Amino acid sequence: MAVKAAVKTRTKKRIRIKAKRRAASKSKRKSRRKPPADLKKLRGWLLEEQERLTAELQEIEHRTARMDESDRANELSAYEDHPADLASETFEREKDLAIGESVEGMLNKVNTALEKMERGTYGTCDACGRPIKKARLKALPFATLCLDCQGRLER
Numbered sequence: 001m002a003v004k005a006a007v008k009t010r011t012k013k014r015i016r017i018k019a020k021r022r023a024a025s026k027s028k029r030k031s032r033r034k035p036p037a038d039l040k041k042l043r044g045w046l047l048e049e050q051e052r053l054t055a056e057l058q059e060i061e062h063r064t065a066r067m068d069e070s071d072r073a074n075e076l077s078a079y080e081d082h083p084a085d086l087a088s089e090t091f092e093r094e095k096d097l098a099i100g101e102s103v104e105g106m107l108n109k110v111n112t113a114l115e116k117m118e119r120g121t122y123g124t125c126d127a128c129g130r131p132i133k134k135a136r137l138k139a140l141p142f143a144t145l146c147l148d149c150q151g152r153l154e155r
């Protein structure tokens with residue numbers, strides 16, 4: 001039982017690593033940029049990130065939709081003779097899911113930061129309302145909590 005579970009986690013891990021690697025090579029091609037050192041430029045950077053991540057998410061969704069279409073076209077007959085095709089396709093889909101989840105998570109963070117800017121609450125802690133230190137924001141532009149509150153949350 002324990003062995004089975006371990007194998008399962010290992011497989012999941014492998015998929016996640018591969019997905020990460022693919023995401024990494026992808027972002028290299030699209031040159032993922034670091035947040036600007038100047039916080040005044042952060043809004044522009046966030047808007048560009050929002051655009052880039054939205055496009056990436058759409059690309060993944062299109063690919064998944066295409067896979068579903070080819071599924072329907074092939075129905076069962078094709079896979080019955082080629083179980084390996086099904087396996088590799090399932091694997092591709094899992095990879096897309098993993099990438100999609102991380103892109104979506106990132107996009108949510110970008111959106112939250114932009115919303116806070118709009119409301120004029122960017123840089124203030126969501127929990128205690130005190131300003132978040134600039135050094136923290138520079139390192140973590142998506143931080144919504146000050147260091148103290150983050151620490152309390154993790155304790």
Ligand SMILES: [Zn+2]
Pocket residue numbers: 125126127128129130145146147148149150
């Ligand atoms: Zn706080």
